Amino acid sequence: MTGSRIAIFGAGYAGLVTGACFAELGHSVTIRDIVPEKISALQGGAVPIYEPGLEELIERNRERLRYTLDAAEAVRDAELVFVCVDTPPTYSGDADLSRVWTVIEELPPSSERTILVMKSTVPVGTGEKVRAALDARGLDHVGYVSNPEFLAEGTALNDFLEPDRIVVGAFEEADAEAVARLHAGIDAPIVKADVASAEMIKLASNAFLSTRISFINEIANVCELVGADVVRVAEGIGLDHRLGPHFLRAGVGWGGSCYGKDASSLKQLAGNSGYHFQLLAAMIEVNELQRRRVISKLQKHLGSLRGTTVALLGLAFKPGTDDMRDAPSLVIASRLLAEGADVRTWDPIADARDRLVGARQCDSVLDAVTGADAAVIVTEWDELRSLASPETLGAMRRPLIIDGRNLLDPDDVRAAGFAYEGIGRASSALDLLPETAEPDLREPARED
Ligand code: UDX
Numbered sequence: 451m452t453g454s455r456i457a458i459f460g461a462g463y464a465g466l467v468t469g470a471c472f473a474e475l476g477h478s479v480t481i482r483d484i485v486p487e488k489i490s491a492l493q494g495g496a497v498p499i500y501e502p503g504l505e506e507l508i509e510r511n512r513e514r515l516r517y518t519l520d521a522a523e524a525v526r527d528a529e530l531v532f533v534c535v536d537t538p539p540t541y542s543g544d545a546d547l548s549r550v551w552t553v554i555e556e557l558p559p560s561s562e563r564t565i566l567v568m569k570s571t572v573p574v575g576t577g578e579k580v581r582a583a584l585d586a587r588g589l590d591h592v593g594y595v596s597n598p599e600f601l602a603e604g605t606a607l608n609d610f611l612e613p614d615r616i617v618v619g620a621f622e623e624a625d626a627e628a629v630a631r632l633h634a635g636i637d638a639p640i641v642k643a644d645v646a647s648a649e650m651i652k653l654a655s656n657a658f659l660s661t662r663i664s665f666i667n668e669i670a671n672v673c674e675l676v677g678a679d680v681v682r683v684a685e686g687i688g689l690d691h692r693l694g695p696h697f698l699r700a701g702v703g704w705g706g707s708c709y710g711k712d713a714s715s716l717k718q719l720a721g722n723s724g725y726h727f728q729l730l731a732a733m734i735e736v737n738e739l740q741r742r743r744v745i746s747k748l749q750k751h752l753g754s755l756r757g758t759t760v761a762l763l764g765l766a767f768k769p770g771t772d773d774m775r776d777a778p779s780l781v782i783a784s785r786l787l788a789e790g791a792d793v794r795t796w797d798p799i800a801d802a803r804d805r806l807v808g809a810r811q812c813d814s815v816l817d818a819v820t821g822a823d824a825a826v827i828v829t830e831w832d833e834l835r836s837l838a839s840p841e842t843l844g845a846m847r848r849p850l851i852i853d854g855r856n857l858l859d860p861d862d863v864r865a866a867g868f869a870y871e872g873i874g875r876a877s878s879a880l881d882l883l884p885e886t887a888e889p890d891l892r893e894p895a896r897e898d
Pocket residue numbers: 599600601602603604656659663696697698699700701702703704705706707708709767768
């Protein structure tokens with residue numbers, strides 16, 4: 451099969467994964483970005499984002515991948531132009547579409563039929579607006595298709611090449627067919643829809659995923675009060691074939707560049723359209739409060755946090771990525787600093803030094819927990835599975851582990867001499883520590 455010629459605007463997470471995977475499928479791809487450092491890095495063979503397997507995939511398909519700063523060069527003889535720019539929330543919570551409009555304004559006049567494919571997540575109704583803008587500029591030979599991405603960081607290549615579904619929303623059937631053909635070689639159902647429904651599928655999917663998380667987090671919070679174990683509860687819920695086991699892991703809350711942004715965009719869209727999306731508003735608030743519950747857990751064990759030392763283990767919004775966008779660790783660290791605690795942090799790849807001014811970023815878990823009154827697991831990196839070790843016990847000032855992702859087994863942690871506090875699980879207080887513990891370990895931190 452001869453590949454198509456594709457232009458991609460945006461060399462960020464979605465753009466690079468989409469470009470590399472289309473090249474893997476045999477298409478010729480030119481990726482355009484406005485940041486010179488990104489383009490020069492890519493032209494030099496370096497990949498400016500961390501995504502497992504992406505560097506190798508790009509290297510394997512380098513013959514079909516080009517990079518440029520020049521919009522005209524990118525779209526020259528391109529049959530399809532993918533918009534993969536970010537659409538962050540504005541102060542009002544509406545999606546900022548300025549980067550999308552810039553791409554459209556930069557589309558050079560051409561007589562060739564081209565299809566503009568919106569990969570970026572946009573509010574429902576954006577396709578209508580873009581269609582009108584294209585027609586107003588006499589670009590009625592430019593088609594428009596909504597083809598939202600469902601890429602999760604850490605599994606993005608698999609999410610693209612082995613997706614649950616491919617969504618294609620178009621005004622013209624021929625355009626839908628052209629985009630569907632691009633994905634030949636991928637075995638997945640193609641959901642053809644009108645543009646508005648395709649746009650809504652993306653927003654509703656993310657909102658539903660994050661709602662499941664906020665739901666199980668609230669169940670966890672009730673479990674703590676009634677003596678149930680949310681891990682067992684989630685297992686029992688997940689065996690119902692109508693619910694399934696996924697996205698029922700209680701923790702310190704969801705983060706990342708999508709859930710908060712998309713929930714805010716959908717809530718704003720509903721509000722702007724005359725509907726108050728109550729469940730969505732509650733889901734967002736539950737998540738904000740869930741991150742802050744770590745502070746009250748620490749206060750329960752340590753009393754005032756002023757003058758205490760707390761180790762935050764794991765900073766990225768989830769394991770398998772260095773992405774700090776909307777990471778729960780940022781809120782937790784800021785709250786601890788505001789309470790007067792000394793904060794030591796560790797993450798295997800994320801670097802938060804510029805974001806967490808006042809916290810000390812450590813190079814190892816042992817360094818981070820040295821002298822700490824508590825160790826908090828914020829991101830469930832595999833390296834933390836061995837946290838409850840004799841080395842950690844010897845290094846900490848108080849042997850308290852707050853397991854923000856229920857990564858560890860409470861019985862094993864207690865048997866190793868630590869007090870354990872999970873999310874939605876039974877907790878053991880410092881005063882129940884084994885006799886071997888030094889007496890002053892059981893006293894809450896002194897008031898300065
Ligand atoms: C998400 C969607 O999964 C993806 O389909 C969409 O295209 C983009 O947004 P991503 O944000 O990369 O992907 O990560 P995801 O794996 O969904 O996790 C998001 C957050 O939810 C993380 O902070 C994670 O820790 C948290 N989470 C996830 C939970 O707290 N509990 C769970 O059970 C699952």
